[in-house]
Amino acid sequence: MTIPTELIGSMPRSNELLAAMAAFEAGSLDGAKYAAIQEQAVRETIETLEATGSPVATDGEQSKPSFLTYPVEGLSNLSPDGVVIPFADGHTRQLPSLASGPFRYKTHADEYLRAARRHAKVPVKQAVAAPSALSLLYPSAGITGYSRQQFLDDLANEAEADIRGCLDAGAHVVQLDFEEARLSLKLDPSAGLLDDFIALNNRVLSRFTGDERARIGVYTGPGADQDSTHSLDVDYADLLPKLFMLFVGNFYVQLASEADPDRVLRIIADHLPSEARVFIGVIDPIDPRVETAEEVRDRVLLAGRYIPVDRLGTCDDAGFAPFADDQSTSRQTAFAKIRARVEGTALAAESLGL
Numbered sequence: 001m002t003i004p005t006e007l008i009g010s011m012p013r014s015n016e017l018l019a020a021m022a023a024f025e026a027g028s029l030d031g032a033k034y035a036a037i038q039e040q041a042v043r044e045t046i047e048t049l050e051a052t053g054s055p056v057a058t059d060g061e062q063s064k065p066s067f068l069t070y071p072v073e074g075l076s077n078l079s080p081d082g083v084v085i086p087f088a089d090g091h092t093r094q095l096p097s098l099a100s101g102p103f104r105y106k107t108h109a110d111e112y113l114r115a116a117r118r119h120a121k122v123p124v125k126q127a128v129a130a131p132s133a134l135s136l137l138y139p140s141a142g143i144t145g146y147s148r149q150q151f152l153d154d155l156a157n158e159a160e161a162d163i164r165g166c167l168d169a170g171a172h173v174v175q176l177d178f179e180e181a182r183l184s185l186k187l188d189p190s191a192g193l194l195d196d197f198i199a200l201n202n203r204v205l206s207r208f209t210g211d212e213r214a215r216i217g218v219y220t221g222p223g224a225d226q227d228s229t230h231s232l233d234v235d236y237a238d239l240l241p242k243l244f245m246l247f248v249g250n251f252y253v254q255l256a257s258e259a260d261p262d263r264v265l266r267i268i269a270d271h272l273p274s275e276a277r278v279f280i281g282v283i284d285p286i287d288p289r290v291e292t293a294e295e296v297r298d299r300v301l302l303a304g305r306y307i308p309v310d311r312l313g314t315c316d317d318a319g320f321a322p323f324a325d326d327q328s329t330s331r332q333t334a335f336a337k338i339r340a341r342v343e344g345t346a347l348a349a350e351s352l353g354l
Contacts, residue, residue: 004314006315007049007341011045017037017041041062043119056173067177069095078137087226109165110166126173128166156204163204175216176216178243179223183223213248237263237267255280262306279312280307282296282341283315285337294344296340296343296348299314315341320334
């Protein structure tokens with residue numbers, strides 16, 4: 001594959017895995033049996049991804065409760081009354097909030113990566129929560145005896161350890177999920193919140209060498225949960241120039257569901273750092289229709305009019321089930337869409353004589 005292609009991360013969970021998750025939470029399934037079911041789900045997901053021809057795999061986030069909350073799942077110093085994220089269809093997701101300090105990760109992502117690599121024959125990428133997203137856990141009222149600055153110091157250290165652990169464990173690439181970037185402009189049109197997010201993420205990313213940053217990427221999109229988005233109405237022109245200020249070597253940008261892809265591609269071409277690669281979304285996970293390989297090819301060829309092919313890759317617009325309970329897309333549909341992306345990207349490379 002001369003044009004690289006990667007999935008964003010999550011895949012729909014099987015009914016068996018979801019039932020096991022519910023039973024474990026209810027206390028009717030012991031930890032050992034639950035872990036065995038999770039491992040089986042990871043193995044089956046990777047084997048099926050490899051069967052699509054995907055040159056890069058993930059664990060499908062089969063063992064994660066969500067792309068965002070995995071580091072804090074099970075911590076005793078959380079309360080459930082955190083930030084509420086509203087989606088266009090009316091449903092919401094609510095984050096926990098930190099009740100007391102200090103802030104520490106309970107789970108680091110290299111645990112998922114090491115489990116996935118046991119089953120994979122192709123390189124494995126690992127998605128991690130961006131520190132900017134986890135900064136939303138600190139309550140606006142503050143915490144007595146634990147300042148926001150202390151929290152941010154601890155968060156930066158934990159986020160660095162999360163990324164570095166995955167690099168050391170052999171990740172093909174470590175991808176920061178920065179879905180809150182576009183949403184931040186809806187919450188704060190002045191872009192002050194976005195600027196804070198960028199600064200925090202770069203505080204962490206600046207701790208890595210140039211060679212390490214070449215294996216780090218950042219994903220942005222308008223959300224994709226239960227076939228709905230939270231910020232598709234926010235203009236990419238307000239986000240992308242700031243996004244490309246992040247100290248990473250790879251950018252993953254939702255594009256297939258954009259109304260005017262030419263306009264977005266022009267913005268990308270104007271602001272993409274000279275040393276970076278951009279993976280453009282050519283598959284829409286919340287569209288129930290499976291795209292054809294020819295549609296994907298045409299989307300890649302369109303991107304190639306604006307972006308040098310040696311700095312271009314393809315991806316899906318988002319993960320297929322970023323929250324574990326999201327059953328809006330079937331596993332069969334998700335894998336079919338991935339196969340279309342892989343085959344369509346190969347058709348585009350052939351058309352370009354690569």
